Amino acid sequence: MISVTSADERDLPFLYITEASVFSDAWSEGAIRGHLLSEHTLSLIAREGDTPLGYLLASVLPPEGELYRIAVCPAARRRGVGRLLLDELFRLAIERGAEKIYLEVRESNLSARALYGSVGFETVGLRKNYYRRPDENAAVLVKGLV
Numbered sequence: 001m002i003s004v005t006s007a008d009e010r011d012l013p014f015l016y017i018t019e020a021s022v023f024s025d026a027w028s029e030g031a032i033r034g035h036l037l038s039e040h041t042l043s044l045i046a047r048e049g050d051t052p053l054g055y056l057l058a059s060v061l062p063p064e065g066e067l068y069r070i071a072v073c074p075a076a077r078r079r080g081v082g083r084l085l086l087d088e089l090f091r092l093a094i095e096r097g098a099e100k101i102y103l104e105v106r107e108s109n110l111s112a113r114a115l116y117g118s119v120g121f122e123t124v125g126l127r128k129n130y131y132r133r134p135d136e137n138a139a140v141l142v143k144g145l146v
């Protein structure tokens with residue numbers, strides 16, 4: 001069974017290694033540690049038994065939340081892990097009083113955009129040349145929670 005819980009400092013090696021292997025513009029270990037220790041943030045990890053499969057980093061400052069990072073290990077993809085992480089984000093964000101969740105995604109990231117579309121995110125804007133390594137536009141997406 002796959003479970004989703006809060007991540008803590010013991011999960012840092014998994015988060016850092018996965019982040020570095022999945023993203024071309026990966027957050028540093030320090031940035032991830034800072035996120036884990038910050039107020040108004042959510043850090044979630046999905047596990048099957050003791051094996052970590054994926055993580056999600058977000059902030060919730062009602063009435064809005066923002067999703068910063070979601071990643072699932074390549075071998076565990078298309079098993080619903082990304083959707084489980086997002087469902088837990090929505091549940092906790094609603095509990096904390098958020099009414100909507102924003103995110104930015106690379107225009108070319110079709111798998112992530114398919115995932116976000118499947119859980120109700122809608123595209124509301126475009127940020128030109130928002131990303132580096134490589135340079136790319138960001139699509140801005142939002143999902144209402146209420």
Ligand SMILES: CC(C)(COP(=O)(O)OP(=O)(O)OC[C@H]1O[C@@H](n2cnc3c(N)ncnc32)[C@H](O)[C@@H]1OP(=O)(O)O)[C@@H](O)C(=O)NCCC(=O)NCCS
Nearest residue numbers: 069070071072077078079080081082083111112114115118
């Ligand atoms: C995007 C990502 C998190 C999806 O995780 P996942 O666990 O594979 O997603 P799920 O299994 O929960 O997929 C849920 C739905 O999203 C859509 N989806 C996910 N991956 C897809 C893909 N490669 N192609 C098409 N649709 C996809 C499908 O609708 C899927 O439902 P289905 O499997 O019943 O068809 C994963 O591909 C990943 O880690 N990518 C690299 C990191 C990244 O790009 N993160 C997002 C930017 S911050």
